[in-house]
Amino acid sequence: MAWFRVAAPCGPATRARLTAAGLCDADAADADGRPVAPDEPGVVLLTDPQAAPDPARLAERPGRVLVALAPGVDVDPWSLLACGAADVVHLAGDDLRPVLDRLRRWQDVDELVRAEARRAGAIGSSSAWRLFLRDLVEVARWSTAPVLLLGETGVGKEVAAHIVHRVDLRRREHELVLLDCTTVVPTLSGSEFFGHEKGAFTGATTAHEGAFARADGGTLLLDEVGELPASLQAALLRVVQEGTYQTVGGTRRRRTDFRLVAATHRDLRADGFRADLYHRLAATTLRVPPLRERADDVLPLFRHFLAEQRPGRDAAAAARRRPSVEAGDDVADAPEVSREVADALRGHDWPGNVRELRQLAARVAARHVGDGPVTPGDLPPEDRPVRTVTAPHVTAPPVTAPPVTAPVAPPPTALTARTPWESGLESAVRGALSAGVGLQELKARTADVATRVALDVGGGTVAAARLLGVSRRALDYRAAAQARPQPTDPSSDASS
Numbered sequence: 001m002a003w004f005r006v007a008a009p010c011g012p013a014t015r016a017r018l019t020a021a022g023l024c025d026a027d028a029a030d031a032d033g034r035p036v037a038p039d040e041p042g043v044v045l046l047t048d049p050q051a052a053p054d055p056a057r058l059a060e061r062p063g064r065v066l067v068a069l070a071p072g073v074d075v076d077p078w079s080l081l082a083c084g085a086a087d088v089v090h091l092a093g094d095d096l097r098p099v100l101d102r103l104r105r106w107q108d109v110d111e112l113v114r115a116e117a118r119r120a121g122a123i124g125s126s127s128a129w130r131l132f133l134r135d136l137v138e139v140a141r142w143s144t145a146p147v148l149l150l151g152e153t154g155v156g157k158e159v160a161a162h163i164v165h166r167v168d169l170r171r172r173e174h175e176l177v178l179l180d181c182t183t184v185v186p187t188l189s190g191s192e193f194f195g196h197e198k199g200a201f202t203g204a205t206t207a208h209e210g211a212f213a214r215a216d217g218g219t220l221l222l223d224e225v226g227e228l229p230a231s232l233q234a235a236l237l238r239v240v241q242e243g244t245y246q247t248v249g250g251t252r253r254r255r256t257d258f259r260l261v262a263a264t265h266r267d268l269r270a271d272g273f274r275a276d277l278y279h280r281l282a283a284t285t286l287r288v289p290p291l292r293e294r295a296d297d298v299l300p301l302f303r304h305f306l307a308e309q310r311p312g313r314d315a316a317a318a319a320r321r322r323p324s325v326e327a328g329d330d331v332a333d334a335p336e337v338s339r340e341v342a343d344a345l346r347g348h349d350w351p352g353n354v355r356e357l358r359q360l361a362a363r364v365a366a367r368h369v370g371d372g373p374v375t376p377g378d379l380p381p382e383d384r385p386v387r388t389v390t391a392p393h394v395t396a397p398p399v400t401a402p403p404v405t406a407p408v409a410p411p412p413t414a415l416t417a418r419t420p421w422e423s424g425l426e427s428a429v430r431g432a433l434s435a436g437v438g439l440q441e442l443k444a445r446t447a448d449v450a451t452r453v454a455l456d457v458g459g460g461t462v463a464a465a466r467l468l469g470v471s472r473r474a475l476d477y478r479a480a481a482q483a484r485p486q487p488t489d490p491s492s493d494a495s496s
Helices: 012-020 026-031 055-060 077-083 097-120 127-142 157-167 186-194 230-242 275-281 295-309 315-321 339-347 353-367 420-434 439-458 461-468 472-483
Strands: 003-006 042-046 065-069 087-090 147-150 176-180 219-223 259-264 284-287
Touching (some): 055 077, 077 087, 097 127, 097 157, 127 147, 127 157, 147 157, 157 176, 186 230, 230 275, 461 472
Parallel strands (some): 003 042, 042 065, 147 284, 176 219
């Protein structure tokens, strides 16, 4: 229940109006020893400009406290926002609608967060994750603007995009189309985005729908949008502005209507990205917090990923047991984690974020036996905390000359040691560079090889996608692009 406090003495009529509106009197609750729940939104009523609200009280619930100024009270709102208030409103007489409307919106946002977190598996109870989810669902439900998701690799930008799609009432009945811009083959980019007509180029034996057509009525997610070449940036800008496009080999412009969600780990403004397209994409910009800022979420996420790996797991039953974003409960069918392992997980900085944690859980699940807790030995050697082993003391024989001291390299750590695959990769890159292969072609060839190897090793698209750390849809799209004949002369209209 939303609460209220009065920052200065006031008449009983004011308290009565707030109580009648359904708000809990936090001052009375404190007097009775029943403090309000720390996560409930509330309002602080300022009736005296000399009795400013306690900044510590505002900081307890950042983004969740509304300061209402009674008639005649004039206080600098920016200082209140700096202390942690979410907004400052002026009341006109006895009209409480500005206060009640804002609190009602916050409560609606909380309900959406609870529902979407259960369906999306966006587990987390940390304050950073809660604040992000609240901003995300509010933008998704009450705006139509494009959303730009910023964040490091593996933080969960695709999960966030799925939440945007489901919360948007106008889009969720249609398709969410994911286009991984890192897998776009330059020679096929026109077809992948715009589609092509039958006979548009050599090998085009049938017509093909591009991403713009498939996303019509729904949502288009451009993952790692910063990897788009300049020509496609210009084409995308025109589609976003006009809502029309032309297929490769087509003769007329077609209309499309989709919500655009873009994701990137790069600073687009500093990387030569088109400024006009950036400002279109960045109508709403949200930063997905990295896992190192979500220390309270590491163990619940780890146990959730462990549960995913258990053989014979009932996926439907597990989904029903999946914790909500504010509950922070452990997954019911996952093993417990020993104290030493828990400390190691919390102490890691997770440069790969949630994706790295998921992959670690898969490795641990392969080693863990029985229903007991995860123990230190279940962590593979390369994932264990580095410890300095002290050699036993040995008395050296006397020497007549000082020994020659050679420089000793520091012991390798889990983060700096060169693995065999890194050495092999370096040799392959040296050979490619010697053969005149540039960076763009090298990236494309490496992605092609990784896709083929993952499909071969994994034995299927689901396992291969998990090995690569990408979605199954992105892997299917990449594999299809490799198998599709390359056009020899795509229409110049495709990039318009």
